[in-house]
Amino acid sequence: xxxxxxxxxxxxxxxxxxxxxxxxxxxxxxxxxxxxxxxxxxxxxxxxxxxxxxxxxxxxxxxxxxxxxxxxxxxxxxxxxxxxxxxxxxxxxxxxxxxxxxxxxxxxxxxxxxxxxxxxxxxxxxxxxxxxxxxxxxxxxxxxxxxxxxxxxxxxxxxxxxxxxxxxxxxxxxxxxxxxxxxxxxxxxxxxxxxxxxxxxxxxxxxxxxxxxxxxxxxxxxxxxxxxxxxxxxxxxxxxxxxxxxxxxxxxxxxxxxxxxxxxxxxxxxxxxxxxxxxxxxxxxxxxxxxxxxxxxxxxxxxx
Ligand code: NAP
Numbered sequence: 001x002x003x004x005x006x007x008x009x010x011x012x013x014x015x016x017x018x019x020x021x022x023x024x025x026x027x028x029x030x031x032x033x034x035x036x037x038x039x040x041x042x043x044x045x046x047x048x049x050x051x052x053x054x055x056x057x058x059x060x061x062x063x064x065x066x067x068x069x070x071x072x073x074x075x076x077x078x079x080x081x082x083x084x085x086x087x088x089x090x091x092x093x094x095x096x097x098x099x100x101x102x103x104x105x106x107x108x109x110x111x112x113x114x115x116x117x118x119x120x121x122x123x124x125x126x127x128x129x130x131x132x133x134x135x136x137x138x139x140x141x142x143x144x145x146x147x148x149x150x151x152x153x154x155x156x157x158x159x160x161x162x163x164x165x166x167x168x169x170x171x172x173x174x175x176x177x178x179x180x181x182x183x184x185x186x187x188x189x190x191x192x193x194x195x196x197x198x199x200x201x202x203x204x205x206x207x208x209x210x211x212x213x214x215x216x217x218x219x220x221x222x223x224x225x226x227x228x229x230x231x232x233x234x235x236x237x238x239x240x241x242x243x244x245x246x247x248x249x250x251x252x253x254x255x256x257x258x259x260x261x262x263x264x265x266x267x268x269x270x271x272x273x274x275x276x277x278x279x280x281x282x283x284x285x286x287x288x289x290x291x292x293x294x295x296x297x298x299x300x301x302x303x304x
Contacts, residue, residue, distance in 0.1 A: 021051055022138035037122065066089075121150075144171055224299075
């Protein structure tokens with residue numbers, strides 16, 4: 001099979017970059033991969049475990065001669081990274097990213113890029129609570145969605161090539177406009193993370209329940225919040241700083257619903273609670289039917 005790209009360069013070598021590099025290798029999708037990260041520690045580990053074919057000291061070196069450049073840094077670092085690589089980008093290169101918020105990336109990266117490149121922002125809807133160069137695995141994107149948000153006038157061939165790459169890495173690809181992406185993700189990812197962070201914080205503050213009780217009895221639901229609340233603090237700080245409007249909108253709706261449920265509990269309105277939980281159960285069913293989660297009890301953890 002011929003490679004889709006000759007050289008893919010990663011700026012940032014954490015969970016997402018590592019998973020992409022491994023998935024590219026699994027599928028024979030790219031002839032050569034290069035990459036760099038901010039710290040010498042990460043670069044050393046990435047070189048040791050062979051995460052990419054060639055680890056470079058700087059982003060400028062990594063992107064030289066690459067026909068695909070993937071920005072895999074936290075949202076807050078996108079602007080500086082784009083400014084650094086811009087003069088070194090090859091003619092006709094595609095620049096993409098994996099940031100969790102799309103309008104903010106477009107605003108931060110777009111102005112730096114030369115006209116002779118194709119900028120196609122992207123976001124794989126896949127991840128774990130782990131980060132760093134050892135966190136990646138080739139199967140991360142299998143059967144998950146990747147959303148691309150190409151600006152108007154994007155070269156169709158460049159878009160087709162990037163789409164084929166994601167499909168080769170196991171993902172299904174959808175196209176969206178950036179504000180819609182940011183709203184959808186505020187509902188499906190960003191606000192749920194904030195709620196998980198809050199719930200874990202509440203448990204931590206509640207002195208009438210001891211920490212050991214929280215840990216011991218966590219399988220009753222709390223454990224799933226703790227997994228989400230263990231996600232990378234830098235990444236999630238940046239998500240809320242850059243997807244402010246959409247998350248505030250969804251949080252507003254969330255608090256209204258919460259108040260309605262609070263009132264139903266206070267009034268003993270069992271019908272309201274039962275109807276509500278019946279509706280939410282159907283949403284869970286839909287996610288399983290769409291192949292986006294397992295039907296196994298307790299997420300297939302089994303007895304431990
Ligand atoms: P990660 O594992 O923490 O890796 C981030 C990488 O970026 C590290 O290699 C880090 O280098 C590097 N980096 C940070 N600041 C940098 C800078 N100023 N210049 C160059 N490199 C820099 O993070 P990740 O989970 O892969 O996330 C990367 C991006 O993917 C984020 O924008 C995030 O929003 C998005 N995303 C994440 C998930 C998820 O679930 N984790 C899912 C979808 C999309 P050092 O190790 O040297 O600090």
